[in-house]
Amino acid sequence: MNWKELLENRNRLFWLVHSASWFGFALVHYLGSLLHDPRDIFVVIIFLNAYAGWLFTVPLRYLYRRVWNFSPAKIAVVVIVASYLVGVLWQVVKNINHWEIYKHGYRPDFWLYYTSNSVYSFFIILSWSGLYFGTKYYQMLQKEKQNVLEANSVAHQAQLKMLRYQLNPHFLFNTLNAISTLILVNENKIANGMVTKLSEFLRYSLDKDPMKKVTLNSELHALKLYLDIEKVRFEDRLCVEFIAADDCKKALVPSMILQPIAENSIKYAIASQESGGTIKVTVTRFANDLLLELADDGPGAEIKNGNLYRENGVGLANSRERLAALYGSDFSLVVANNSPKGVKVSIRMPYELEINT
Template sequence: MLLHQLTSNKRYMFWTLQAVGWSGWAFTFYLGVLFWGKVPSENYHWYLPLISLIGMGFTLILRALYRAMWEMPIVRRVVAIFIGSYLAGLAWMACRGAIFYRVFPEQRKPYEQHGMEWYSYFDGAISAFWVMLVWSALYFGIKYYLQSQEEKERWLKAMSMAHQAQLKMLRYQLNPHFLFNTLNAISTLILDQNNDLANTMVTRLSRFLRYSLDNDPMQKVTVAQEMDALRLYLDIEKVRFEERLQLHFDVDDNAETALMPSLLLQPLVENSIKYAIANAINGGTIAINAKVFGGDLLLSVADDGPGLDLRNGRLPKGGGVGLTNCRERLKELYGQDQNFRLSTTEPHGLTINIRIPLERETKAA
């Protein structure tokens, strides 16, 4: 929780790093004093925290300067970093010297005796400059890193939104011919005064469209739910084709609870009806299968129509929008961990085989 708050809140991160950084400097400086000699007096325990706070104050001035020149050319920023760090180091060292020699006057005598007060101040100013320069480098480094992470997050978010938009576009490309043919069939039934069947078709069409629009293409449904929706769609088409359309469902029991993209098979079945059933005088048969093999869910749609001119199991150019959309949708969802292959149904027809990773619906505890 603390790490998340640190990385997500820039203000919290800045002040935390400031506190940790300057506390670390004070502790390291104190260890250096212990290593090279004795601590001047008991007042040293408040002297170091005081000059650390003063140094932190100068870094806040540097922060305001760097914010103001953030959009400047890189050369100006580099020059500003060195000049700002040097001036901040001089000012910080002046404050340190004034406080130090007032609190520890005995430390000043050796330098006064040899006329080297200026050397002591110059030597301390150089070290203070390096402290400020390191702080500036860390400030720019962390800020550039956070900025790059934000840009990466925005890019990932944009890619995710584009990914979802692509899926929805592919998912919602229902063939307008299906709606036109269904409404035309309903109109014919009404003209024939077959109102009961017309009402049944309207009800089924309404339920199917509601299902297709209510289901998020980013979410998956069970095979059993998908087959129910497919039967709903095919019940509508059965009214149109009657006995010319023969259907066979073969779904294994262990495949019913497997997850798959919603309405993945509908455009494939629609493609079979369009090319294999509608153009045949005696109609034809469509077989839908689902089974589990190893760690995969295997789906297939087969018809006994004229088939397609296949080349190595791939769709020839102009071979159908529904097939292309289905293939693209699988690529968007599963990447390379899927397979979409076309083959010839013996003695004639088209078989579409789909392999996707096996997923099960997780039940809430």
Template sequence: MAISTAHPLDLPRHQAFWSLQAGGWLAYFALGSLQAVAYGKPAGYWIVPFTAACTGFVATAVLRQLLRACWRLKPAQLAAAMVLPMLAASTVMNLTSRAVMLRFCEDCAPANHLEFVAHSLGYIYVVLAWVGLYLGIKYYRQFQDEARRTLAARSMAHQAQLKMLRYQLNPHFLFNTLNAISTLILDRDNATANRMVQGLSSFLRHSLDNDPMQRVTLRQELDALTLYLDIEKIRFAERLRIETDIDEDCWRALLPSLLLQPLVENAIKYAVARQVAGGLLRIEAEHDAGQLVLRVIDDGPGCSSLEGNSLPPGKGVGLRNTRERLSVLYGEAGGFSVRNRERGIEVTLRLPFETSQTLGD
């Protein structure tokens, strides 16, 4: 038989209250019984703390209903509304327990009204402690609920933001590809047009079927990138030259799906397409001090408006999206930089080096 080890505060509210209520007053009864033994009370005196505990159990259950009804009041108003009910609960506990106590101590009856009032307040500290504990737990659970809602809302916002960034396919790429297919059809090069349509179909299917929240290995990322590059190779033929330099242990590293595609697309658009002779596209990956370092390098004309690590205004949408994805996913643990080389531009991404083994999959 399975034994539940759930913490009382983790139980549903109704169940948690009655578990704590029963446990608390049972502990109060046990403490009262031990005190009776310690002070040499006669046999059967346990009935006095038992009566006080039972009365307290019922009285505080009523107080709970009043607290729930007044919960939306301001703290000062809530305190004022509970003064009389708390005094009444203390008085009831005192009257019932003292009625039983008189069986063991006839001299314990109050001699006058003032003594009666003083005795009636004898249990006020117990009631105050119960109310304080109840309010503390209730405020704690309310804080926990608000924290969970905030985290859930933040998580949903991050996921929506990542999906938006991930699904922003460059319209220039689609336009250029469809335009190239149309030209091939007009030139009656149906075989090449068909290959380009199939390549575009495979790339779009991969882009839309992949969950943007899912991470893939670098090998899977480059396989997906090949689908995109196959289309561009048909467009540019020998003008597009591709090189890769991947450290052996980087193939299994995890990264967000299609992270490199916008960077490669940006390099082709601004470096390869603008040069009659085309250009070189180089992709590098290395493992450096617990980080996966990715570089996309071209040998194009560079960007004269690039200052430091800031992107030029109005350009590089793919670069901005990639930087934003890294920021949302990794925060300060990720890094993005772009710089002009002697010839061309180098974009460097840094993210934690993680594999399926390090994540415990």
């Protein structure tokens, strides 16, 4: 049986702890009895007493369930009274076992003697009650902790999905408008190719789970689809270069991590210049880090403390938040001026490979 499954099952955990505690009680008393060199029959009495304690404390579980939502003061009163009554009853049984079996039918002069040493039994039952409440509170805390973790996980996933799907709607509108124009001028072959690439790109962006990572090959393929679509719009005004080291092509990266950055370059570096420009994507590995770099040769932008200041620009903020959600503090996203002109965005993240199971 899985231990985690056992601990999460309250009923199984109760019977396990309940039985183990009384077995431990019997074992301790047996080891203690060896110091006094009793007759062998004393072992039977020890385990009969432990069994009686095991049996008498079971009803306490159902009593404590009923008073669980009472105020702490009322619960304390119920626990003390119930523990004392069960302790007295248990002590009577223990005395009968001892006198009837070990003392060969001994009878005390006064019936009240059957309850002698009840204080000791009361403290044993009170300890059992403490163990019960402690175990139950532990289970509650674990359940609450699990609920908090699940809630955080759900919120985390929702945040990533929200960030991942913040694609610029203008890209879709511009692409559809370009396709419509191509059809009007009877460039059906180019329009058909553009539709095919658009559908493949959208399928990729919607199918990939934002909580999971994809290989760099897959990510670069999606980015090429996006840039190929844009090249139909900008024609010779857009040039694209891809340089990826061979040992990086199977590395894992967040899906759609480069597309918002490329979209910014299209908007601010290519579309803003009559002559267009070049977008260069470079991927290398340094020690245990994967380095992704996307640079353009546009007019540049204002950069302060590694932050890019552009009106209505959300691509970099989107990418930075996704990286923080996936890698915590183990990443960097740096914006710098490109040489001789333009903007360069460099991303560092852990170098990870897909594990085949």
